[in-house]
Amino acid sequence: MADPLRRDDWASKAHGWVRNQRVFDHAFTPFTDALLAAARIGTGMRVLDVGCGAGTLLQAALDAGAEAVGVDIAEAMVAAARERAPRASVHRGDAQTADLLALDGGTPFDRVISRFGVMFFSDPATAFANLRAACAAGGELAFVSWREGETDLFTYGLEPLRAELADPPGPPADDTAGPMGLATQGHVGSVLRDAGWVDVEVVPLVGTCDFGLDGSDGVDERLSVALAGTVGIAVREELFPIVGQQAWDALCEKARSDMRRRMVRGSVCFDSRAWLVTARNPPGTSRG
Ligand SMILES: C[S@@+](CC[C@H](N)C(=O)[O-])C[C@H]1O[C@@H](n2cnc3c(N)ncnc32)[C@H](O)[C@@H]1O
Numbered sequence: 001m002a003d004p005l006r007r008d009d010w011a012s013k014a015h016g017w018v019r020n021q022r023v024f025d026h027a028f029t030p031f032t033d034a035l036l037a038a039a040r041i042g043t044g045m046r047v048l049d050v051g052c053g054a055g056t057l058l059q060a061a062l063d064a065g066a067e068a069v070g071v072d073i074a075e076a077m078v079a080a081a082r083e084r085a086p087r088a089s090v091h092r093g094d095a096q097t098a099d100l101l102a103l104d105g106g107t108p109f110d111r112v113i114s115r116f117g118v119m120f121f122s123d124p125a126t127a128f129a130n131l132r133a134a135c136a137a138g139g140e141l142a143f144v145s146w147r148e149g150e151t152d153l154f155t156y157g158l159e160p161l162r163a164e165l166a167d168p169p170g171p172p173a174d175d176t177a178g179p180m181g182l183a184t185q186g187h188v189g190s191v192l193r194d195a196g197w198v199d200v201e202v203v204p205l206v207g208t209c210d211f212g213l214d215g216s217d218g219v220d221e222r223l224s225v226a227l228a229g230t231v232g233i234a235v236r237e238e239l240f241p242i243v244g245q246q247a248w249d250a251l252c253e254k255a256r257s258d259m260r261r262r263m264v265r266g267s268v269c270f271d272s273r274a275w276l277v278t279a280r281n282p283p284g285t286s287r288g
Pocket of ligand 1: 010014017024050051052053054055056071072073074077093094095096114115116117118120121
């Protein structure tokens with residue numbers, strides 16, 4: 001079986017993410033709203049968005065009157081974020097190891113936030129300690145990560161393609177660096193506590209991801225997102241060389257018809273599970 005995690009390379013995946021950014025923003029609305037409500041970003045705060053992608057949260061932080069700083073490991077994401085949120089300061093770097101204070105002027109952050117950008121660290125406790133080192137004493141962390149049991153996000157719409165493979169790639173493993181890297185409550189809690197965060201709260205969320213964009217039925221949008229994701233890339237790499245273009249196109253068409261049959265109120269929708277995680281940097285610990 002192909003190992004989708006080995007393909008979890010943001011340098012190449014970033015282009016698909018940027019291309020589908022409006023779809024992600026629409027589909028992830030429930031998670032974005034919950035995260036921003038928990039983060040309580042206020043005027044004049046310094047906010048660090050970790051794994052900022054194409055800049056959605058950076059723009060939200062700016063809209064809330066904050067000073068927004070983004071860090072992302074992928075060049076294509078950094079370029080897209082700079083375009084999307086020109087008033088934000090966006091840096092390319094590995095948030096696990098980069099000196100995040102030195103990256104941006106040395107003033108600690110009041111908020112460290114992330115929408116699905118903090119599950120990819122090879123050493124999560126070190127990474128979250130590094131994030132804490134950039135946070136002001138008493139400052140807060142708020143992020144969302146995919147929760148154990150989530151499968152549709154990775155496989156919905158790909159069923160006819162996966163069915164062609166004897167041992168198709170499935171959703172990534174829980175608590176292993178990748179999209180499901182912070183999947184179980186116990187793991188998330190121990191990572192954060194090991195990293196020195198306190199008042200850790202890990203709350204389950206269920207959100208309806210709606211792929212219908214600007215009145216569309218969301219079928220093409222969902223297929224595009226699914227094929228650009230961890231499982232979709234692995235399926236294509238395995239299946240396409242075996243079946244060739246014509247059969248691949250026919251299978252994609254079948255995927256579209258299947259999704260049309262399952263639409264809810266006129267668009268492709270399904271519920272996804274995430275954690276809403278909040279924590280605090282204890283007083284007297286900032287190095288800024
Ligand atoms: C699932 S995307 C989320 C992007 C963005 N937060 C959003 O919601 O649109 C994950 C992001 O994390 C970034 N990323 C992965 N590992 C990283 C690391 N070690 N340091 C910084 N960014 C990282 C990826 O490049 C990607 O932009």
